[in-house]
Amino acid sequence: MAFPHRPDAPELPDFSMLKRLARDQLIYLLEQLPGKKDLFIEADLMSPLDRIANVSILKQHEVDKLYKVENKPAFSSSEQLCFLVRPRIKNMRYIANLVNADKMAGRTRKYKVIFSPQKFYACEMVLEEEGIYGDVSCDEWAFSLLPLDVDLLSMELPEFFRDYFLEGDQCWINTVAQALHLLSTLYGPFPNCYGIGRCAKMSHELWRKLEEEEDGETKGRRPEIGHVFLLDRDVDFVTALCSQVVYEGLVDDTFRVKCGSVDFGPEVTSSDKSLKVLLNAEDKVFNEIRNEHFSNVFGFLSQKARNLQAQYDRRRGMDIKQMKNFVSQELKGLKQEHRLLSLHIGACESIMKKKTKQDFQELIKTEHALLEGFSIRESTNYIEEHIDRQVSPIESLRLMCLLSITENGLIPKDYRSLKTQYLQSYGPEHLLTFSNLRRAGLLTEQAPGDTLTAVESKVSKLVTDKAAGKITDAFSSLAKRSNFRAISKKLNLIPRVDGEYDLKVPRDMAYVFSGAYVPLSCRIIEQVLERQSWQGLDEVVRLLNCSELAFTDMTKEDKASSESLRLILVVFLGGCTFSEISALRFLGREKGDTGSSPGLGRSHMPRSN
Amino acid sequence: MRESRRPDSAWALPAPGCDTHNSHFRSPMSDSARPPQRPRGQEGSRGGRRGEQEPGPGPPGRGRGRGGGQVQPPTAVTAVAAASPRDPDGRKRKCLPGARARWVFLGAGRLPPAPAMDCYTANWNPLGDSAFYRKYELYSMDWDLKEELRDCLVAAAPYGGPIALLRNPGRKEKPASARPVLEIYSASGVPLASLLWKSGPMVSLGWSAEEELLCVQEDGVVLVYGLHGDFRRHFSMGNEVLQNQVLDARIFHTEFGSGVAILTGAHRFTLSANVGDLKLRRMPEVPGLQSAPSCWTTVCQDRVAHILLAVGPDLYLLDHAACSAVIPPGLAPGVSSFLQMAVSFTYRHLALFTDTGYIWMGTASLKEKLCEFNCNIRAPPKQMVWCSRPRSKERAVVVAWERRLMVVGDAPEGIQFVLDEDSYLVPELDGVRIFSRSTHEFLHEVPVASEEIFKIASMAPGALLLEAQKEYEKESQKADEYLREIQELGQLPQAVQQCIEAAGHEHWPDMQKSLLRAASFGKCFLDRFPPDSFVRMCQDLRVLNAIRDYHIGIPLTYSQYKQLTIQVLLDRLVLRRLYPLAIQICEYLRLPEVQGVSRILAHWACYKVQQKDVSDEDVARAINQKLGDTPGVSYSDIAARAYGCGRTELAIKLLEYEPRSGEQVPLLLKMKRSKLALSKAIESGDTDLVFTVLLHLKNELNRGDFFMTLRNQPMALSLYRQFCKHQELETLKDLYNQDDNHQELGSFHIRASYAAEERIEGRVAALQTAADAFYKAKNEFAAKATEDQMRLLRLQRRLEDELGGRFLDLSLHDTVTTLILSGQNKRAEQLARDFRIPDKRLWWLKLTALADLEDWEELEKFSKSKKSPIGYLPFVEICMKQHNKYEAKKYASRVGPEQKVKALLLVGDVAQAADVAIEHRNEAEMSLVLSHCTGATDGSTADKIQRARAQAQKK
DSSP: OOSOOOTTOOOOOOTHHHHHHHHHHHHHHHHTSOSOEEEEEEHHHHHHHHHHOOHHHHHHTTEEEEEEEOSSOOOOOOSEEEEEEOSOHHHHHHHHHHHHHHHHTTOOOEEEEEESSOOOHHHHHHHHHTTOTTTEEEEEOOOOOEEEETTEEEOOOTHHHIIIIITOOOHHHHHHHHHHHHHHHHHOOOSEEEEESHHHHHHHHHHHHHHHHTTTSSTTOOOSOOEEEEEEGGGOOHHHHSOOOBHHHHHHHHHOOBTTEEEEOHHHHTSSSOEEEEOSTTSHHHHHHTTSBHHHHHHHHHHHHHHHHHHHHTTTTOOHHHHHHIIIIIHHHHHHHHHHHHHHHHHHHHHHHHHHHTTHHHHHHHHHHHHHTOOHHHHHHHHHHHHHTTOOHHHHHHHHHHHHHHTTSBOHHHHHHHHHHHHHHHOTTHHHHHHHHHHTTSSOBOOSSSHHHHHHHHHHHHSOHHHHHHHHHHHHHHOOOOOHHHHHHHHTOSOOOOSOOOSSSOSSGGGGGTTSOOOHHHHHHHHHHHHTSSTTOHHHHHHTTOTTTEEEEEOGGGHHHHHTOOEEEEEEETOOOHHHHHHHHHHHHHHTOEEEOOEESOOOOOOOO | OOOOOOTTSOOOOOOTTHHHHHHHHSOSSOTTOOGGGHHHHHHHHHHSOGGGOOOOSSOTTSOOOTTSOOOOOOOHHHHHHHHOTTOTTOOOOOOOGGGGGGOOOTTTTOOOOOOSOTTGGGGEEEETTTEEEEEEEEEEOOOOOOSOGGGEEEEEOTTTOOEEEEESOOOTTSOGGGOOEEEEEOTTOOEEEEEEOOSSOEEEEEEOTTSOEEEEETTSEEEEEOTTSOEEEEEEOOHHHHHHOEEEEEEEEETTEEEEEEEETTSOEEEESOGGGOOOEEOOOOTTOOSOOSEEEEEEETTEEEEEEEETTEEEEEOSSOEEEEOOTTOOSOOOOEEEEEEOTTSOEEEEEETTSEEEEEETTSSOEEEEEEOOOOSOOSEEEEEOOTTOSSOEEEEEOSSEEEEEOSSSSOEEEEOSSOEEEEEETTEEEEEESSEEEEEEEOOHHHHHHHSTTOOOHHHHHHHHHHHHHTTOTHHHHHHHHHHHTTOHHHHHHHHHHHHHTOOSHHHHHHHHHHHHHHHTTSSSOOSHHHHHHHHHHHHHHHHHSTTTOOOOOHHHHHHHHHHHHHHHHHHTTOHHHHHHHHHHHTOOTTTTHHHHHHHHHHHHTTOTTSOHHHHHHHHHHHHTTOTTOOHHHHHHHHHHTTOHHHHHHHHTTOOOHHHHHHHHHHTTOHHHHHHHHHHHTOHHHHHHHHHHHHHHSOHHHHHHHHHTOHHHHHHHHHHHHHHOHHHHHHHHHHHTOHHHHHHHHHHHHHHTOOSHHHHHHHHHHHHHHHHHTTOHHHHHHHHHHHHHHHHHHHHHHHHOSOOTTOOHHHHHHHHHHTTOHHHHHHHHHHTTOOHHHHHHHHHHHHHHHTOHHHHHHHHHHSOOTTOSHHHHHHHHHTTOHHHHHHHHTTSOHHHHHHHHHHHTOHHHHHHHHHHHTOHHHHHHHHHHOOTTTTHHHHHHHHHHHHHHHHO
């Protein structure tokens, strides 16, 4: 394709080990409850579980029936019930109701709760409060990292963003630390570590502590991953708010990629059923177009179709022997490719249809205007019209947030009117949505003057880190400034366009947004890795409001050897978009590094309760 | 102490450094090497590494006591080899086959001092034909006893343990000034503790397996003291004992620990098999028992402790269920009473002393008789104990009278010793310790290996090897002869093994050395003799010699040491606060840090925190300096100990060094430093830990204080909020209330209006509360919005009542749309006015709704009602969406100039669009039209545009 793989690109570690590990552990846990049992699985865990262990494996280990944990009573006749759930209070109540109902009916069964990825004390407490703590046995399935692709790991924790960035609940940080620890035990210690953001810092500290406690285990192992980069999602909301235009991102926006696979509906498959398709590097067609700007995809696909046709056409003029060869060796591959091709063409059509209907061009234009910071008034009007016409509640919110962040908050008049319009269009319950968005700093009102921030930075200089955190917390609810414009200038996020931006042969990461914007997150990563520290980025870090929270952790003696280790692990705390993954892949190809990026629970727009 | 292992607990002894020594001990010579060369090889190994040093007489790093040996001058072997010109550096060298002939001593002038073994067997006393007993002095006692031992209550712990003495044991008639004194000495008589006995009269003393002193009082209370006289705890043996008083008591040891058996004044027995886990058992009554039994003892059978007692000529066995009379088989007739009984160390054997001076010896099960002996002394013996060892050839008992000691077994003659002083017997695993005011001796059966080697005229391989080595040192060729003799019989390996083994049983370092030297000498002539046994013995002896040192005073024999294990020995050293020695031993034996050094350091720290005269800071610093971050040391354990001593501040300081927050928090909670615990938990980042503290706080503090604490800890607060959101909604509300967080309170009520309330009135009420809260939060916008929502809800309710259909929970926009769709235009207008829907929205709304209805007439009317605030392009778009080109065209004409081209293109009028574009002279519009030109039909239009463009460019 457009980027020839550099021959010296480092080889990726074998992430499938994680899968095997998780499977073995699950089997072990299931065997802990010998005999036939019914398994209750939380809906959230179904897709990840599917990637780890299919039904036949479960059946092998005497799982009789499978139920979904949902808010209605389940009628299971088995004597042993096993629950595979996330550590949520809601689930505990569900289990408690079930057990208590059995108790009322005088029925005794064996119950086992398997928490994934870990057990929380609060859950045990609820079990205790509900009076069933003694009736159930608890276990942990420490399955925290699911390899979605050869270069992509995911924690599959969609609630991470909400819990941490909105509610300030830090319970998942431990999980992150443990996941990092697991990676370092499997793939050798990480010589270099960078990060930005409060959550990144805490995860890093906790992880370090874990490493220290289990001293010596990873020592002496040759590191496979040279650099680790931890990034809080709230460092860069902008990128997540922009419409995606690379193919994989669009597929996600349109069909929702869940756990590395997607359900293509009838309109794509051109048959009457929908089809679940695994999207990863094994899908050859997809692999070539996933990181492409959408405008190239059609061209590529039609070229591909022509090639395919040509391959088929070779049949003509073959003698018997060649034909035999062709059928036995190539035909299957071609057929497969054919099938995938038609699927992706179908998907493309479907995306086109949806996007043109919504005046996608206008939308993109507005976004770009917002990113560059011109014709704000028109953009605001556009957003208002967007709301009035009830085009899409999510898109409208997205635009509003983008406007707010790029402009350091909405001016009070607009803030009120947009909100009023929104409430009228989509219902008054969104009042809560706005309050949440405001808390997360996504949609705010312009502060009357800059006094607040000035005070804040002064105060945080005076007091210690911990106290500063408190103060920042307090202030951030009042005014979370994003300084996007200044950062954008500093980091040169808006590429200067001279002439048409060639999307076919991109020059920089901006191609993932049609050449209009370089994803902030990826730019930071690029800059830091180039310097191997935060040196020289002080101003940016200050503007990001993270001056105390950017860190570099380098084992000095390893520095020389780590030069040769170009494998980079980027951890997005709070999720990442496919655009960012594409941009990082681009970066990796350009620099000959491989950015493998575990997104920690992909975040989409936070929604109302 | 954390460790309270029983001596018999099976600790696997690590084999430290065996591997490393292996290579070194491999025969330094090649196969062809011959005897004359060997000594040098040995020397090479002696001078070599630390691991195989001969057991030095002194403890590593400690001064030598008078009990120990003296520094050895360089032995002859060293001297000889050093003087050898052929091999000045002592390296191994290949030797020619005929080298023997050239074996010449150059340093012949220096003859080695002959080991003092000529009269070695002088203290051997034969018992019968097969066994010898010997008695040797361990220490000359250092204590300055004023009283005779007989005036004291005496208790000595087995395994070379400490000795406790209670002078002037409780006699009530004595004045308070002459209170008894409890003294504790080491086995060598070094005083460890001395305290005035202020509690009640004491009946019996005894040591537990953990070397705690158990003092049984008359009232059945047992006081437990540490080795240093520190009071540990006390417990009572029950009410019955209290009422009837203790007549007699015994401390005994079983595999479960140490037990106490008590004979009460009512002649009943009460016992507890393990004082660590006190379970009192009252034994059944002995029928017809009127007076105290003449003698009694505890017997342990099938893991249960029984009591065997003698009443007149009868013997009874008490188990917890019944009392049964027993008769020892083969007991000589004429016995009218038993004066003394003794159970062996392992509870296997029993000896009975009768009033006829007859001793019966048999198994403790009373099923078998071993032998009998008649000593013809009718006086009751002071003590009678078994003196045997594991796998003993001969079982013998030692009977002590005032001035006489007799060893009797299955032989017509016993061995008699005269006791110069009042003595006390301590049964051991492999012998008997006897101490008196001036000496401490050990009496045991001579072990097999020693007997083989040292027996007069013994021809055992070990004996020959020892002889050969001696001759070798004398530089006599006899050495060769002896060696040949052994080798011809192929017994050299046994010979070496025997010497090694015998060395283990020797108390005196000189003797140990001789034997080891012989073993080492013999080893040189063997290929592939596994070195571990030799190395291990060297190490063990070094350790043993160190602890046998006078200052330490633990006279363990090799067998006892093996039985006790190094781990327990280390514990005992720790118990005696001999930390440096313990650490040196660990380092010497290369024990893993976690089992060895760290454990000891931790114990040291625990001891250190008890030093009340040192300030908290100093203690904490001292501990941290010593311990650093040694693996396996838990600062929280030490802190817990400090807290146990009432030094909370010190505990907190120590906790600072604890790297694992998970360990800090529970202790802080226990110390009631909940707030500190909370901040520690938060620092740790472990939410579970935070939760633990939160719930603790919630129970501990009243609600207000609890909330206040939370308020200062945002992280904990948000965590608790999350919990409340799911589990305790009311608390959440209180939390917000307390913080005056009206904004969140408002949100809370809004949420409640959706979740909790079904009825419209309830929802409105909840919303009203929310609105009030928003006003308080000065959030006018939210308040107004909420009020609007209330109005809307009421209205929707009315609409539902009047019109039917579903209106509730629709947005305002959708409500109006629904009204229009159902033809309620009037109401729709009214609603729009009431809620001040902006014109733009209204137009969009109506436009979409009417188009959906395909009510084109109404749409046209609407479009003409006034000038459209959204322009007319949307009209065109919406008509085209409904595929109504005809209607679309109507509106296209009304579209404003800026959007005209777009509108025209939409309705498909490319030609006109081109005209307009050209008229506007707008480049962008022209290209737009051009892009819509398709096929032949628009060919002319395209040309027209191209022309216009060209024209424009010309200008």
